[in-house]
Amino acid sequence: MKRIMLFVLTNLAVMVVLGLVTSLFGLNRYIGANGVQVGTLMGYSLVIGFTGAFISLLMSKSIAKWSQGVRIINDPQTADEAWIVQTVRQFADKAGIGMPEVGIYEGEPNAFATGAFKNSALVAVSTGLLQGMTKEEVEAVIGHEIAHVANGDMVTMTLIQGVMNTFVVFMSRLIGSLIDGAMRKGDSSGPGIGYMVTTMVLDLVFGFLASIVVAWFSRHREFRADAGAAKLMGQSQSMVRALQRLGGMTPGELPKSMAAMGIGGSMGKLFSTHPPMEERIAALQSGQH
Numbered sequence: 001m002k003r004i005m006l007f008v009l010t011n012l013a014v015m016v017v018l019g020l021v022t023s024l025f026g027l028n029r030y031i032g033a034n035g036v037q038v039g040t041l042m043g044y045s046l047v048i049g050f051t052g053a054f055i056s057l058l059m060s061k062s063i064a065k066w067s068q069g070v071r072i073i074n075d076p077q078t079a080d081e082a083w084i085v086q087t088v089r090q091f092a093d094k095a096g097i098g099m100p101e102v103g104i105y106e107g108e109p110n111a112f113a114t115g116a117f118k119n120s121a122l123v124a125v126s127t128g129l130l131q132g133m134t135k136e137e138v139e140a141v142i143g144h145e146i147a148h149v150a151n152g153d154m155v156t157m158t159l160i161q162g163v164m165n166t167f168v169v170f171m172s173r174l175i176g177s178l179i180d181g182a183m184r185k186g187d188s189s190g191p192g193i194g195y196m197v198t199t200m201v202l203d204l205v206f207g208f209l210a211s212i213v214v215a216w217f218s219r220h221r222e223f224r225a226d227a228g229a230a231k232l233m234g235q236s237q238s239m240v241r242a243l244q245r246l247g248g249m250t251p252g253e254l255p256k257s258m259a260a261m262g263i264g265g266s267m268g269k270l271f272s273t274h275p276p277m278e279e280r281i282a283a284l285q286s287g288q289h
Helices: 002-024 027-033 038-058 060-068 079-095 127-132 135-150 153-184 193-233 237-247 277-286
Strands: 101-105 111-114 122-126
Touching: 038 060, 038 153, 060 101, 060 111, 060 122, 079 101, 079 135, 079 193, 101 127, 111 135, 111 153, 122 127, 122 135, 127 135, 135 153, 135 193, 135 237, 153 193, 193 237, 193 277, 237 277
Parallel strands: 101 122
Antiparallel strands: 111 122
């Protein structure tokens, strides 16, 4: 709750500063003359920016189960299933969180954690992960996912995305209104084609830049989750070996909304939700993060 309040207050502070800047430089006169009120735009940006992010978070478990075909282990049928559930329970107790739902899904090596609340999360591992790694390595991966839950990473990433969304919506419409007003030279009949085209283009451009910021935060969270797994296990070598093993595998793809909570991924570095394996291994071995 403290994390949510901090991010909400930060976002409100950013919007207030932007509003003050527009007033200080007299930009609100030009924007208002074009039919767009700064106060209304600020409120609109906040609602649009956070609503989608929070709806996605609240639906994350249901979406994950459906999209990945996750089978929840309510009553373990095999020794392996019983071991997975027991491992999750052991780490959850150590981390001081409620027992997550535990699931298995068919796919290439990967695992993820999701859910809106620490005490009712979902941790799922793929069949490829179970088949391609030792139990010690799988245990480290599960510890990594539990660390994500204990650190509140799902909520944090949602809040960061909401802040970025709000900034994108506000700035693209603010600039669009200014450009449209300049193009029409004082015509106050409402937003015109300049506003619509500029807003569409800037939504893409600012959204592109915002995704870089979100990815940077996600990579930072991966280092913390690796360190969290090492702490839960009482040593870092198991996590190091798990990362080394994963480095030689092709990780299974996860939906975009869950990619940041997986164990690995591969994209251009600026947009990657996960740092390179060698950097994560080096951080663990040096005791950083």
